[in-house]
Amino acid sequence: xxxxxxxxxxxxxxxxxxxxxxxxxxxxxxxxxxxxxxxxxxxxxxxxxxxxxxxxxxxxxxxxxxxxxxxxxxxxxxxxxxxxxxxxxxxxxxxxxxxxxxxxxxxxxxxxxxxxxxxxxxxxxxxxxxxxxxxxxxxxxxxxxxxxxxxxxxxxxxxxxxxxxxxxxxxxxxxxxxxxxxxxxxxxxxxxxxxxxxxxxxxxxxxxxxxxxxxxxxxxxxxxxxxxxxxxxxxxxxxxxxxxxxxxxxxxxxxxxxxxxxxxxxxxxxxxxxxx
Amino acid sequence: xxxxxxxxxxxxxxxxxxxxxxxxxxxxxxxxxxxxxxxxxxxxxxxxxxxxxxxxxxxxxxxxxxxxxxxxxxxxxxxxxxxxxxxxxxxxxxxxxxxxxxxxxxxxxxxxxxxxxxxxxxxxxxxxxxxxxxxxxxxxxxxxxxxxxxxxxxxxxxxxxxxxxxxxxxxxxxx
Numbered sequence: 280x281x282x283x284x285x286x287x288x289x290x291x292x293x294x295x296x297x298x299x300x301x302x303x304x305x306x307x308x309x310x311x312x313x314x315x316x317x318x319x320x321x322x323x324x325x326x327x328x329x330x331x332x333x334x335x336x337x338x339x340x341x342x343x344x345x346x347x348x349x350x351x352x353x354x355x356x357x358x359x360x361x362x363x364x365x366x367x368x369x370x371x372x373x374x375x376x377x378x379x380x381x382x383x384x385x386x387x388x389x390x391x392x393x394x395x396x397x398x399x400x401x402x403x404x405x406x407x408x409x410x411x412x413x414x415x416x417x418x419x420x421x422x423x424x425x426x427x428x429x430x431x432x433x434x435x436x437x438x439x440x441x442x443x444x445x446x447x448x449x450x451x452x453x454x455x456x457x458x459x460x461x462x463x464x465x466x467x468x469x470x471x472x473x474x475x476x477x478x479x480x481x482x483x484x485x486x487x488x489x490x491x492x493x494x495x496x497x498x499x500x501x502x503x504x505x506x507x508x509x510x511x512x513x514x515x516x517x518x519x520x521x522x523x524x525x526x527x528x529x530x531x532x533x534x535x536x537x538x539x540x541x542x543x544x545x546x547x548x549x550x551x552x553x554x555x
Numbered sequence: 556x557x558x559x560x561x562x563x564x565x566x567x568x569x570x571x572x573x574x575x576x577x578x579x580x581x582x583x584x585x586x587x588x589x590x591x592x593x594x595x596x597x598x599x600x601x602x603x604x605x606x607x608x609x610x611x612x613x614x615x616x617x618x619x620x621x622x623x624x625x626x627x628x629x630x631x632x633x634x635x636x637x638x639x640x641x642x643x644x645x646x647x648x649x650x651x652x653x654x655x656x657x658x659x660x661x662x663x664x665x666x667x668x669x670x671x672x673x674x675x676x677x678x679x680x681x682x683x684x685x686x687x688x689x690x691x692x693x694x695x696x697x698x699x700x701x702x703x704x705x706x707x708x709x710x711x712x713x714x715x716x717x718x719x720x721x722x723x724x725x726x727x728x729x730x
Contacts, residue, residue, distance in 0.1 A: 281684075281688075281709045281710070282684055282685070282686050282687065282688045282689055282709060283686070283689045283691060285691060285699070285701060285704050285706060288706055289704055289705070289706065292706075304707055304710065305710060306710050306711075306713055307710060307711070307712055307713045308683075308710040308711065308712075309679070309683035309684065309711065309712050309718065310679050310683060310684055310685050312679075314675055314685050315672075315675065315676060315679060315685075316636070316655055317632075317636075317655060317658040317659070317662075317672065318658070318659065318662050318668060318672055318676055319659055319662065319725065319726060320655055320656070320659055321725050322679075322722065322725050322726065325721070325722070325725050326679075326722075372721055372724070372725065373721075375717055375720065375721050376714065376717050376718065376721065421601075421635075421636070421637040421638060421639075422636075422638070424638075425637070425638035425639065425641065425642040426638045426641045426642050426649075427642060428641070428642075435642050436642075459639075460601065461601040461635050461637045463635070465634075465635045465636050465637075466602075466633070466635055467671075468669075468670045468671040468672055468675065469632055469669040469670030469671070469672065470606070470632070470633065470670070471670075473605055473606055473633070476605060477601070477605060477635070542704065544693040544694055544695070544697075545691060545693055545694075545699070545704075546694065547692075547694055550694075551694075
């Protein structure tokens with residue numbers, strides 16, 4: 280995510296100070312390892328443990344805005360906290376970089392940061408330009424929702440936290456049957472055509488239901504729905520034109536932040552359609 | 556190119572073969588006997604709707620001992636890792652985790668790694684990130700770099716040599 284999906288990061292850094300959250304940038308992190316899981320699961324575990332250990336070294340909880348990274352770190356924590364042998368083995372490997380995983384710090388995603396830690400009431404207080412009558416479809420992202428075994432920030436079959444945040448902005452989240460469908464991104468590296476078809480099917484279903492906006496909270500999903508929307512439309516023979524926003528961009532707009540401070544020029548979907 | 560080629564050119568193949576066989580038999584022992592073929596996994600499977608992946612059938616085939624065949628099959632690479640099967644299985648079988656293990660075995664046995672996985676792996680092994688830091692296009696087609704947008708430098712491993720060393724060891728370790 281930090282190597283490409285800059286709009287998410289820009290809007291996060293813009294809105295969090297409103298909500299009294301201070302981000303601390305730490306050097307030394309690496310990939311979470313989740314994209315490597317098909318190749319080598321031990322590598323995923325090591326990379327995640329490494330990142331968690333760096334957070335612990337600085338005595339900070341990790342804020343992980345990407346759903347995929349959040350899953351990798353949460354799963355790593357679950358495995359290491361429940362399997363002392365694996366913890367010892369991973370710590371043995373981490374020793375060369377003078378790192379140790381203890382399992383003392385938390386892992387926070389955008390959705391639980393906003394909903395659970397900051398709270399709906401606090402968000403409401405900052406709304407200057409309510410998003411009235413805006414019909415919004417939400418997309419959580421598979422990795423944010425499941426598997427609940429390792430602890431996920433939202434309910435696995437009926438997640439509602441983004442809806443509640445949107446209601447605080449006076450927007451109108453819609454119910455739709457395809458809400459839990461995958462964005463297709465995990466197949467992009469080896470079966471790109473199929474990945475785009477998956478994206479196209481979901482977007483077409485959303486468009487057919489007369490929704491104004493799709494909102495997401497994962498850079499992988501956003502890349503599919505926003506950056507690759509036109510290509511995705513071609514795979515399902517549909518002309519797609521759905522504005523896709525990061526949740527943090529919509530929050531920024533509702534807080535009265537200027538458009539250019541939210542990275543909106545980086546959204547490739549037609550976000551100008553809306554007069555927000 | 557396999558993960559072994561990338562990290563330790565010229566490892567003795569006999570050792571590797573032995574290890575793969577060990578892992579195959581370990582996987583055989585670990586596959587759950589509890590699956591009763593309710594196919595709840597397949598009914599929700601994201602890849603089934605599009606690519607006809609049938610997780611319950613894969614579990615059944617593995618239980619019948621067709622592990623090598625599954626490792627060599629392309630179908631294991633159609634999983635979208637949406638984790639619905641793991642979430643919904645009444646017997647806690649988790650086909651998605653079995654598929655991850657099969658893919659790991661396919662890579663270990665020197666079978667070609669499909670698609671862009673090789674490039675991502677090389678990038679992680681050398682810099683710690685899955686791709687180089689990109690310039691991005693705006694809607695009106697202007698190119699922007701991270702610092703043009705006022706973003707700080709990307710966090711990445713400080714002592715790259717130590718990082719690479721630790722990671723290369725894992726690439727050839729047993730899972």
